[in-house]
Amino acid sequence: MASWKTITRRSFLVLGAAFLGGAAFGVYKVAEVPANPLVPGPDGMPLNPWVIINADGITVIAPRAEMGQGISTTLAALVAEELDVDWDQVRVLHGPPAQAYYNAGFVARMSNEPDFRLSQQPRSHNAILAAVPKIFSMQLTGGSTGAIGGFVQMRLAGAGAREALKAAAARRLGVAPDTLRTESGKVIGAQTFTYAELAAEAADLVPEDVALRDPSTWRYVGKSMPRLDMVAKSTGTETFGIDIVLPGMKFATVRMNPRRGGAMTSFDPAAALALPGVEQVVGLGNGIAVIASNTWTAIQAAQLVDVQWGEADYPADTAAMLTRIEAAFATEPDSRLRDEGDVEAELAKGDVIEAEYRIPFLAHASMEPLNATAWVKADGSVEVWCGNQAPIMTRDAIAGALRIGSDRVTLHTPVMGGGFGGRTDPVPAVLAARVAAAMPDTPVKLTYSREEDMGQDFYRPAAIARLSGRVENGKATALWGRTAAPSATRSALTRLIGFAPPGPDRATVEGGFDQPYGLPHYRYDGHVADLTVPLGFWRSVGNSMNAFFLESFIDELAHAAKADPLAFRLELMRDTHAPSARLLETVREMSGWDGLKRPGFGRGVAFCYSFGTPVAQVVEVEQTPGGIRMTRAWIACDPGLAMDPSIVEAQMTGGMVFGLSAAVQEEITFADQAVVQQNFPDHDALRMHATPRFEVRVLQNNGSFGHIGGVGEPGTPPAAPALANALFDLTGTRARELPLNKTFAFVT
Amino acid sequence: MSFTLSINGTPRVVDLPDDVPLLWALRDGLGLTGTKFGCGVAACGACTVLIDGQAVRSCQVPLSGAVGEITTIEGLGQPGALAPLQEAWVRHQVAQCGYCQSGQIMQAAALLAQVPEPTDQDIDDAMQGNLCRCGTYPRIRAAILDAAQMMKAG
């Protein structure tokens, strides 16, 4: 298997320009080059973290992990754009854990201002890049930040490499570099050289200044490129983490305490050890692992281990948890990130419309179950393969668990079979390393059963919201939203970095406080509930919660105002954020909104501005004899600069399917402190026959030039409210609780 | 126990307990990792292979019952020599994470072998056992319809 490690052993590396500093847009001065994590080899000079050139072609080391969102293709296109190589010369690999691969995009996500306001401010890459405190060790994939973070970094890497190659050719020919040009992986002058020929010499010739190309000349960026992983993924030859094969490998699985966080009081492995093929049962303190000749035998045997579980420190069942969440309304708000006008005075005028909404915990349920492979070597070092969204944290967690230095951990990040936020925690990698330590010098692949994957997830929080509003003369005058939920951010950060940074918990209210609705009186509060159920980031995080609350409630207000729900939203948005208003107009036109209303059909609209990208969606539903069917859906989005329209379309559609799946039928519930749902039959997603037909339009008006909104997540939040609103339109019943199959009968 | 399976036209010997499902014999016993594990309970289709041309969930077939000619994704086509169905998959840029796609493609291959010109309803009926968490269904449908056209044109 090709990896950054084997490649660097036989390659010359070319230095991409450093990326810090710089002033004017388009020209960047080389400042400091971060330490290069790629390992030196006998015949290669390791200099550059991003571009490797050898006889096989150009390999781009992508700092972000590929989970299906197409980020590796987009990052490679950015390099290729500046480097002047043909698309079929480009390959991409994920880099090792290293400071150089920190995610600049996350810094843009650390504000408590509504995104739609930030995007209107003049753009300064300098401010974003120079402000990055590297102590964050943020080699994270998430927050829909991959393209934003790479936009400058990766082009600079390509441009720096190009200029270095030109300089090498210029030295050979004794001419000035600017008399040469580059094309298709060659430097062309009086003589033509391939990049591979020049690579070794170019490594010494770091340019001082690099000018980035004018966007009007782009060939790859902004175009729909064939994904670099498409052939492998269509032939079964992509190597996911679960596909790692090593010599003499053994196969393991885990069974951890279903009462999360509780201890294991005792276990008896006898029955498991009696099963043919079982080699070892390993106690892990809060669970057990079985090592066997194959994964299936390990999974069977794990069930035969007789275990006594200790208790968790959270309530026994979902009802008691919701009571705990409800109690948070009586506490001081943790945040009030929006407070415009005088909501209380306006609501005191009377005729207040009120509603309460409830949504469940959710699992990520990626198609590839959690897994990791570890190999503890004779010298005590360890090599681990694990699809993960946070390599530096994962590496350090493995080191901590084995009590060895981080430099003795080699972590590979293979392609992930879905992530959706569920591969941020280092748990599978740590468990694999611990299990492998019980069988030194033998590679062990640890695979979770689907049941274990679902029961040991870090869930999207359950939440309750109470909203009040007022309409007058057909218009909304006031809205006060209050969301109560346990904090996913605090739960996750406490696990990951040992503490939760102070300050308001944005995720509890995002999607609610930050929307471009120009209501004269607009307040949004977050109440953080005291509940220790393990939580995590689920595609679009808090937006998946608050978009359902806010967009359902706006619909209720529109209905009370006897207004068309789409026109009602447009009215509220027109003067606040023109690109968002344009999206509502676009879905109105695409869907033929005015003509959609007819007997037997319902239509619903919803909107959410998240991760820098506003998205409007319309869903059409039909009452059929077999139940309610989603027939068609329309999506209009505006990420600003659309780096790859085909990938944007795929992510928008996929994100909406993900949101609709949860809205229709997904929930995680607890009984006796354990998750009830075990496998797809009780936590299913939409199937092909139940999925509507889609039409997507990608607009590029949002923000000033260089604004790149995320695309992996923003398709998800509007899905649930658009569907709920359509169901109201069809049936006259307002569902204020998810999943919707509690209220409606869908086609199965 | 030792079993001889006929996989992609080649006899392959695997030495595992006889109740181990074909899925795990392929993946763990033979290193044929193109066939994926998703649920283990016949609910996701990620493990779909063909046995004598029929799409089956390999997580449900014990080794002792794996008789017949087995075709896995590796046997359908290779990166340099794609089957027409796989070409359509690439043309329509179907895969996102790609994890479900081996199963989707094998299921679609069985469909097209039986129904060379499937209707939307045929596709719905054949494909609804194959889950895709990334939501690639619209492009899967387009690729199947396209492949059917290409195969008809020869």
Ligand code: FES
């Ligand atoms: S793994 Fe066989 S159907 Fe899911």
Ligand code: FES
């Ligand atoms: S492409 Fe990811 S599950 Fe289907």
